[in-house]
Amino acid sequence: MDKRILFDMHTHSDNSPDGEHSVTLMCEKAIEKGVDILAITDHCECNAYREDHYDRSSKQSFFEISKAQAVFGNRIRLLRGVELGQPTQDILAAETAVRSNDYDFVLGSLHNNAGRRDYYYLDYSEENVDKLLDEYFDELFQLVTWGGFDSLAHLTYPIRYVTGREGIAVDLSKWSGAVDEVLRLLAQKGKALEINTSCLKMDPPFTMPGYDLISRFRELGGELITIGSDSHTADGIYYGIDEGREIAKRAGFEYAAVFVKRRPEMIKL
Ligand SMILES: [Zn+2]
Ligand SMILES: [Zn+2]
Numbered sequence: 001m002d003k004r005i006l007f008d009m010h011t012h013s014d015n016s017p018d019g020e021h022s023v024t025l026m027c028e029k030a031i032e033k034g035v036d037i038l039a040i041t042d043h044c045e046c047n048a049y050r051e052d053h054y055d056r057s058s059k060q061s062f063f064e065i066s067k068a069q070a071v072f073g074n075r076i077r078l079l080r081g082v083e084l085g086q087p088t089q090d091i092l093a094a095e096t097a098v099r100s101n102d103y104d105f106v107l108g109s110l111h112n113n114a115g116r117r118d119y120y121y122l123d124y125s126e127e128n129v130d131k132l133l134d135e136y137f138d139e140l141f142q143l144v145t146w147g148g149f150d151s152l153a154h155l156t157y158p159i160r161y162v163t164g165r166e167g168i169a170v171d172l173s174k175w176s177g178a179v180d181e182v183l184r185l186l187a188q189k190g191k192a193l194e195i196n197t198s199c200l201k202m203d204p205p206f207t208m209p210g211y212d213l214i215s216r217f218r219e220l221g222g223e224l225i226t227i228g229s230d231s232h233t234a235d236g237i238y239y240g241i242d243e244g245r246e247i248a249k250r251a252g253f254e255y256a257a258v259f260v261k262r263r264p265e266m267i268k269l
Helices: 023-032 054-072 091-100 129-146 157-165 172-188 211-219 241-250
Strands: 037-045 077-085 105-109 192-196 224-228 255-260 263-268
Touching: 023 037, 023 054, 037 054, 037 105, 037 255, 054 077, 054 091, 077 091, 077 255, 105 224, 105 255, 129 157, 129 172, 172 192, 172 211, 192 211, 192 241, 211 241, 224 241
Parallel strands: 037 077, 077 105, 192 224, 224 255
Antiparallel strands: 255 263
16 A cells, blocks of 8 residues: 655744744654644735845745755655635735745635634634634635635634634634635635644634535535644644545545646545
8 A cells, every 4th residue: 555645734943933943843743743744824914025024034934845855855745835814905015925935835724704813813802703703704705706716724613612612612604605605616726725623722622714614615516625734833733634635525525736837646545
């Protein structure tokens, strides 16, 4: 039997403001763990592209991954990625960022609704959660309509904080119409949906999105999924990926995609 190919399509180095370890250490750890394909996808928050110097840090990230390819390339396949946050809040910045580097892989993500702070920072005792989620799914639809990315990262991100951290139960079925619109458009455009495994360490554990939405994406014609740990440390690389693979299989996927020069290559789950 062929060896199973191990991959992680969402990780952060210290070229992300919240990433802890260097590209070098990330590569060493990934090799130690037997990972075959590693995408480093540092943050580029488009709504703060120049103010917070993402123009510089994303160049630095790209450069360091390229150097690491030269050093580690015979032991691991490194993919030069980026996590584009809030691209529709500054489309010019998003398009400049993607054009500036010859990326293998672009994640599209949404960490804060327009004019608001990251969901991480919100005080949920003072927020109207229903309204926040209405805005979240509206803005996600705009993000997918724009479509300048390969895979949609951590769909249901607000749940990480609303439910995962604050313990506020949310019945996502209230947004099933809005979710369907996002998933259908994603499928029509031939984009991937990410299974983000970072919240498998929470109690209770969950993936973003959960099984129901992954399976719904399949029903609506979705063909591509990527799986990523969203690790911000070297030790966390490949965390939860095996579980993500099982969930994908249960939802009817036989393959996960890895992206090389913005094109999907299919890896058997
Ligand atoms: Zn993210
Ligand atoms: Zn991330």
